[in-house]
Amino acid sequence: MINPIEIESFSQKISVQRVLGKVVGSKQFPTVIALGGIHGNERAGVNALLKVFETIRSEKISLKGNFYGISGNINAISQNIRFQNVDLNRIWTKEQLLKLYLEEDDLDEESKEQKEIYHIIKNILETEKGPFYFLDLHTTSADTQPFITISDSLNNRKYSANFSIPTILGIEEYLDGPLLTYINEFGHIALGFEAGQHDKEVSVDNCVAFLWLALVAAKCVRKKDVVKYRFYKHSLSMFNETQDFYKIDFKYTIKPFEEFKMIEGYKNFQEIQKNELLAYSNNQELLAKFDGKIFMPLYQKKGDDGYFIISRLSRFWLTISRFLRKLHMHNILKLLPGVTSQKKKPHTLIVNPKTAKFLATEIFHLFGYRKKVLKKGKLYFIKRDRKVSEFI
Ligand SMILES: [Zn+2]
Structure with a gap:
């Protein structure tokens, strides 16, 4: 086991270990599994999980279902970096997991973390009762209002509709090996939650609000037992973008050794126009290929997703696709x-x-x-x- 660490995060001294908390509910189903800090510089989720478990304990809130909190890249969290050798949220493939078995003694930092997380998840899935809900808590380098990312399955869409925030469909088509895509392959519900900018305290508050709403929506805890439910609901829905579903139209991938510089000041979901100057690649201008909204512009050194362009999905498309699939x-x-x-x-x-x-x-x-x-x-x-x- 990777040793627990003590860090200062959002002016708080916290202890981070693999299992941040575990509560067994009276009915023992559903089971909600939330992860924080799979990217080590995104600590808000870890702080929030510890807070929620503390509230459950101090206010003696009784849960119906089970609730687990798991920390992600502990080694990277201790250094406040996204990852050490490889992005822990880009290696969830069958080939990589097989490697964990074959090269047991010679694993790099992230593979060691992955192995522990994998076994904990597997153990929960084998011993607890479903349905299972997975929540993965993130923050972004650019300023943003909270949003959700999901693989486009109907059960994910239905669960995500419980939150009054934008949902981005199909991001897995553009990313290799995120944990939630792997989880989805086994039919479980899995939501990624992006709470706000990495270092803003409000990101912790947003994660706390999201976790409570998610526990209620999964019927893991009764709404009446969450005293601040209305406050949480309100605090997540007071942003500009309403609860719409978006599709990704374009992703700019940064190539190895490329010098990429995003134009300063872009906010997530900001409207952009065709031919607008978005970034520089090796001092060459990168212009928007079409109108839309900018999404996840990169303002940090690590990571190779430069930016995305997204657009709103119509109600018509959502309804038609739901019927086609149901039939x-x-x-x-x-x-x-x-x-x-x-x-x-x-x-x-x-x-x-x-x-x-x-x-x-x-x-x-x-x-x-x-x-x-x-x-x-x-x-x-x-x-x-x-x-x-x-x-x-
Ligand atoms: Zn992240």
């Missing part, structure tokens, strides 16, 4: 020329790039498929909606 209409896609599926991988469609060009990625999104991977000249689309299966 299992996605099977129609399999009948199209150039689209095949494998018995072994029922959630994957293998698509001839020519067909994909004709059909447009949007169609696959509508039916609940995400993440194109080009392998041996074929595109792979993976369905996000799925039944709960054994965690491996």
Whole structure:
């Protein structure tokens, strides 16, 4: 086990260990598992989790379900850095997890952290009762109002609709190996919560508010037992952006050795126009490819997602896609020329790039498929909606 650490975070001395808290509820279901600090410089989630467990204890709040708090990259948290060798939130793939077994003695810092987190999650999934709700608490380098990120499955969407804040769909299509995408593959509900800027105290308050609302929405705690419920609800919904769903239209990826500099002062969700100067890459201007809203502009050294451009999804699209998926209409896609599926991988469609060009990625999104991977000249689309299966 990685040793617990003592740090000063948001003017508080806190002790960070792998399991930050655990409460067994009277009914023992559902089970809510919240993570803080998977990025070590994002400490607000850790502070918030400790606060919530302290409130449960001091106010003797009785829970219906179980509630776990887990800390992320303890070594990076102790140094207040995003990660040491590799981003702990970009290595959740089957290949990497296999490596943890094969190279047991020679693991780098993040693999050691990953191994502990993996076993704790697996143990919870095997011993506790579902449904399981995973919450991953983050903060951002740019100033932002709180928002949620999810893989586009209907159960995630339904849970996310409980919070009066914007939700970004399908971010996993642009990121490799985030923890929540891995969790989603086994059919569990998983929400990423971005609370605000890394060093602002309000980010801790936002995480606390979100955790309580999330526990109530999951029916892990009764609303009447959360005295400040209305205050929490209000404090998260007083921002400009209302509870809309957004799609990602573009991501700027920073290449190795590239010198990237975002233009100062962009706030998350700020409107931008086509051809607006957004950043410099090796002293060359980077202009917006189209109108939209800027999302997650990068104002720190570590990380290779420069910025995203997002746009609002219409109610019409959300309703249609929900109906199509509920009626299992996605099977129609399999009948199209150039689209095949494998018995072994029922959630994957293998698509001839020519067909994909004709059909447009949007169609696959509508039916609940995400993440194109080009392998041996074929595109792979993976369905996000799925039944709960054994965690491996
Ligand atoms: Zn983060």
